Amino acid sequence: MAKFELKLPKMGESVAEATVTNWLKEVGDTIESDEAVLEIATDKVDSEVPSEVDGVLVEKLFDTDDVVQVGQTIAIIETEGDGGEDSCTPESSAVETKPKPEMVDAVEEKVEVAKQSTQTAVESSDDRFYSPLVKNIAKEEGVSQSELDSISGTGKDGRVTKNDMLAYVENRGQQQAQPKQEAAQQPTTSKPAPAPAPKQKPAVSVNGEDEVIEMTRMGKMISKHMVDSVQTSAHVQSFVECDVTKVWNWRNKVKGDFAKREGEKLTFTPIFMEAVAKALKDYPLMNIAVDGDKIIKRKNVNLGMAAALPDGNLIVPVIKNADQLNLVGMSKAVNDLANRARQNKLKPDEIQGGTYTVTNVGTFGSIMGTPIINQPQVGILALGAIRKVPAVIETPDGDFIGIRYKMFLSHSYDHRVVNGALGGQFVKAVADYLEAWNADREV
Template sequence: MARFELKLPKMGESVAEATITSWLKEVGDTIELDEAVVEIATDKVDSEVPSEVAGTLLEILYQQDDIVAVGETIAIIEVEGEDSEKETVATESIEESVEVAEIEKTIEKGLEVTAIPVSKTSDAGKFYSPLVRSIAQTEGIAFEELETIVGSGKEGRVTKEDILKYIKEGRPVPKNIEASNTVEKSAAPIQKVVQKEVQKEVQKVVPVSINGEDEIIEMSRMGKLVSKHMVSSIQTAAHVQSFIEIDVTNIVKWRTRVKDAFHAREGEKLTFTPILMHAVAATIRKYPMINIAMDGTHIIKKKNINLGMAASLPDGNLIVPVIKNADQLNLVGMTRAVNDLANRARNNALKPDDIQGGTYTVTNVGSFGSLMGTPIINQPQVAILALGAIRKVPAVIETVEGDFIGIRQKMFVSHSYDHRVVNGALGGMFIKTLKEILEAWDLNQDF
């Protein structure tokens, strides 16, 4: 019998790792060719890894919640045939031990903590997953201390739950932890350990008061990712907003006139979203300094205009698939791209590359009935646009014969931008130009 290595496949140009979310097969199960073996998650996209061969699942090398690099072996499948060099188990050659920089100086006043390089296996052959090793390194748990933890996993392996329980309930506090939290620059890894332990001592977390009628709900993986991303953006960018009201009466009338013919000719439903996204792309071309990203103190001016489009997932969460080179699409091409991404988002069929590489984001808060919103910037971008609901309102109409009151279709647009690099003039002129493009819509144009 031969042993086949099931590796984590490449899932996109910018995807380097994934998290194991659940195993669909257990050791000993029979696997068919192209049958899904494991579910993985990359950022916000969930997907399955199929088997390239038929056989029996012999060994699982990573557990649920472990983070795995692309190209690493995640399982061993026994297949018919003889072993070959390519099919032997070689996890040692794929995965290197976690290393930290050599500590040249110790903490002032003699803190008795050493650097924490954590090996993948002990002398006795006990395996430690990347997630467990990462937690150990972050918490300052030396390899010798890690080996004292009793594991509840397969063959006594230490799981994420084991090490977190150990940290919470049973770990002794390092000696002299209160001595000092000042370290030399070369001892940066130790500094993080000290600061973390000191914070545990001085911070008093007030528990949330609950009663028997309250329900405790664990945040979903998506919710945790979004929460972390949003808080990081608020702490990073200096958010400021500009608002403008746009008369889209001509667009509403034009769409009403052409939508049936559009669907008959192109086979696509024409909504307001591609019309508005097409105008946004044209506006970005006029103001390329909105299409930038921040990298520390450096500004990266993006060549391509890749529009992120907030879309709904089946569980109610939002995801931001990206329309690549949006300024190069005509209205028909934009409609196809918008509909395709929206449909695949609703069916959980987006690929990792579909949500990568965005340079500017648009969110349609009007689809939920909101008149306007103040969206949070999608880092490392520097601006995001919120489209409000289109509604009929009484408005003053200026004519050569004088002003009069009439019913018009209008919407508010909110522009959030990073005031570190986008000033009020640029942020305001951007949506003013967008307004001019949309209000100049030709009622008689074709599509």
């Protein structure tokens, strides 16, 4: 027998820690390789941590709601054989059926040392640990290191959490007003200006017939991101009606053969994403981000694709280097990300790095929408429902009324850096690519 240390895996460049949200296995449970052991949550996405070996869970080192650093050991799994180089014990005998007592003692001692090291790192005043998210909030709000060190944390072992930071920043102005007033007082009869009263949120009245529903963790995150985006960007919209009759007829013609050959459905989404990727290459100043008073021009075209989750929330997986994919590759990427989003199996780095976002409001029957920009991007395109409508058709022989398939493209963009001309030209380019679709194209 041997002991294997299950560690928190790396989850993207910007993710340094995660919160344990649910243990899927209990001590004594048998675990197979690649089977999920626990669920975790970062500030980006929820995910599962699978086992790398077959064995039995013998120890859980963290409880629900504990924060774990990338690379830390989360659990101990007892395995058959020597367990390889990642196991806790350096040696194991193939003929033994029970671990040696000294081996168990070594494991327990190592785990205890790890726990004490973590606690010491948190409690040390000289080297107190702060998560990247907490550090970013401190930087954005101008919180000094001495202020940060003085904040009482409510997390595990006194760790300062995001909520601690937000509460401190909210009350900071009121807390600093009193010392400033006392320092500014002169031995005269003049009275110091009263400190501004904190803004009070209107109370919500609840009677016995109302139902109070607690927002989910993801719901709270989405709520904050949406408010932050509206407060950051000057949202402006442009709308274009697009004739997608050629696309509609072409897809109906090829979707059967595509499904037989590729084993997947050909939806409209990859077709639209291809057109957006082409338009971003034509108008690279839509593929940018804003950093203070600087504009970052992105080299890669990474398309975010808003996907609905079973609980009603939205998540935005990212198709990396979308401009380099053909339609088959785009279709496979769209289907894969959408399916795993619904199953809550996306990896944290699969929802990061987007440079532009597309959302299909037509899925819910909406003909158009005014979506909120996904920061720090500067644009987001909403795809409206495809409708069969009467339309004027221009021909060399004159105009006539015919039945066409049409949809609205709604483009929201950041008016701080994108003017109306660029915002309008970009969405018109997307429409032009779709209307000029080659009816004889092979896929």
